Amino acid sequence: MRQWSFRREDGEWLASSIPRADRNLAAAIETLVVSFGENWQAIESCLDSWARMEQENGFDYSLSTSGAVARRISEETVEICDLYDQFEDMRISAAEFVGLLKALSATMQREI
Known part of the structure; x- marks a missing residue:
């Protein structure tokens, strides 16, 4: 499983991972x-909602942001779906998805 990290550049969060993800996944x-933005509380709220929906639904639920949709398509898999032709839809593990949101929240809390 990849470990994600984030850095802020020109007002945006840029993603990188070890092992390295391809450019399409990073764009997703x-x-x-x-x-x-800089609202780590919103990420924590999304994580809470994600966990609650997992308990209530198992899978087959989604969370949307202004740029993309994260859809739980199986117990193990999340599909990140493009809304505006910015990347090709990608699949990652559910654990990796939660981990990257936690990593972004932690980075925001340290840096902001």
Whole structure:
């Protein structure tokens, strides 16, 4: 599983991972998180909602931001869907998805 990190550049959060993700996946992540701006509380709220929906629904639910939709398509998989032709839809593990949101929240809390 990739470990994600984020850095702020020109007002946007840029994503990188180890092992390295391809540019399309990084673009999907960056597009998904752009609407959070500097609001780590919004990310924490999304994580709470995600966990609650997992308990209530198992899978087959989604969360949307202004740029993309994260859809839980199976117990193990999240699909990040493009809304404005900025990237090709991508799939990642559900654990990786939660991990990257936690990493972004932690980075925001340290840097802002």
